Amino acid sequence: MPQTASALPRVFLAAAVALALAAPARASSDLPAGSTTLEAADAASFADIKIGGDVESFRLDNGLEVVVIPDRRAPVVTHMIWYRVGAADEEAGMSGVAHFLEHLMFKGTEKNPDGAFSKRVAAIGGQENAFTSNDYTAYFQRVAKEHLPEMMALEADRMENLILTDEVVAPERDVVLEERRMRVDNDPGAMLGETLDAVLYVNHPYGTPVIGWPSEISALSKDNAIAFYDRFYTPNNAILIVAGDVDVDGVRRMAEETYGKVAQRADPGERVRPAAQRVPGSLEVDLADPRVNQPNLRKAWLVPSYTTDKADSAPALDILSEILGGGSTSRLYRSLVIDQGVASSAGGWYQSSTLDDSRFMVYAVPSDGTSLEDLGAATRAVIDTLIADGVTEAELERAKTGLLSSALYAQDSQSSLARMFGVALTTGSSIDEVRGWPGAISAVTPEDVRKAAETYLAPRPVTAYLRAPSVDAGANAQQ
DSSP, X not given: OOOEESOOOOOSTHHHHHHSOOOOOOOGGGSOTTOXXXXXXXXXXXXXXXXTSSOEEEEXXXXXXXXXXXXXXXXXXXXXXXXXXXXXXXXXXXTTHHHHHHHHTTSBOSSSBTTHHHHHHHHTTOEEEEEEOSSOEEEEEEEXXXXXXXXXXXXXXXXXXXXXXXXXXXXXXXXXXXXXXXXXXXXXXXXXXXXXXXXXTXXXXXXXXXXXXXXXXXXXXXHHHHHHHHHHOSGGGEEEEEEESOOHHHHHHXXXXXXXXXXXXXXXXXXXXXXXXXXXXXXXXXXXXXXXXXXXXEEEEEEOOTTTOSSXXXXXXXXXXXXXXXXXXSHHIIIIIIISXXXXXXXXXXXXXXXXOEEEEEEEEEOTTOOHHHHHHHHHHHHHHHHHHOOOHHHHHHHHHHHHHHHHHHTTOHHHHHHXXXXXXXXXXXXXXXXXXXXXXXXXXXXXXXXXXXXXXXXXXXXXXXXXXXXXXXXHHHO
16 A cells, blocks of 8 residues: 555645655756856746646547656656545545545456555556545556556556445545544644644635544445545546656557546536635634644645635745745744744745645744744744835845746656646646746746735734643643
8 A cells, every 4th residue: 555645735836846856966958048057047047947848738538638748868657647636525524535535546446456556566666656635636656668558557447447345445444544543643733733724724625634534534434435436536537647758649549548448437517615714813723732842833824826816926925935934044044043042943835736725834943941922923023024124136036046946956856747737737727837837936026025925924824832731731630
């Protein structure tokens, strides 16, 4: 059984490129004209970069969308099938069924029984994985290119021929419950994050954990999983992404011979969800747990994603997250950690690629002797100063160069590119928007960043505190 992920970090473009990078070698031919090193290039010189090179796409007669990203530097391919369905598409009372079905997809078909798929991938020296988020579910294999037709055949088989019985469903439900206990219930930080999301996304399905609530996971049945599978795991609701040593004609031929034979089983319909509501005023979440060794503070705001953005502010929010919380040169780190010494670490991020409105979050870990409340006030002051005074040209240029150089490096990672396009296409963006993202980032001005901060971070956030119980509280509890 491959490792699964209940949710992915921010992954649209700026974030996706960081997800799978491991300092790959950079081809000098990919650098902007006139640049001999990446560091010598400024943000403007990246503006004309097009993510994905010669990416092409087409659609099979059964509605399956196919994206081909040629990369002929090595005789390997990354094969990914993405379904436009995630935890936010579950019916009320059935939280966790999307992630549960991800597990069950490895239970086999008549042609390829339980475990046969994974054993075959291992036998040919390949890698595989699967993951579920709020907006999508994906399965992938990385193999030598001669095995691509076999991977397509295996994945197409389980797209329409999955066999589930009570005998395989019940034990896997226990596996998921144990996964939840390990990842969430035994981790106070994860528990705080779950509660924060429930408050931030009030009346919106993003407030329900991807892995599900324990009582609802326990009630999931074979029939629930099959109904979800029959409705959403159909070629007209899927995207095939192939990156690697391939050409579009070869991929088209292989896809038609495998996926092309899978019939449409359903029309999933429009993905309609209630709008996330910005809650007026301040809200706080305070979790005290004896297992906490390192207290921390989090502040989260509801903000538009690239998909819901109507004011062209998403690129500015990307840059704002870099300036405010992106590493040791960021405003938060320099002010809270270096200048004031009230925090041992601080940062932030913008979860930019979601189908619905998303979140902007900052965090800080207090230094010894600093209360979470005082740290919260200091964090707020950093944000208010940025809103009042704006950002400098130097900060803007550094943030752009950091984001765009990461995008350039991502061209060297097959899996990064495949994942980048998969996330974008399943959350409402287009291939052209992915490819044109460097230009959008390059066009952001200092006033764009200041205005984004004023519009979205001036309102009070949801503030979350994670702390150990006080000594007084412990003494009172024992009396």
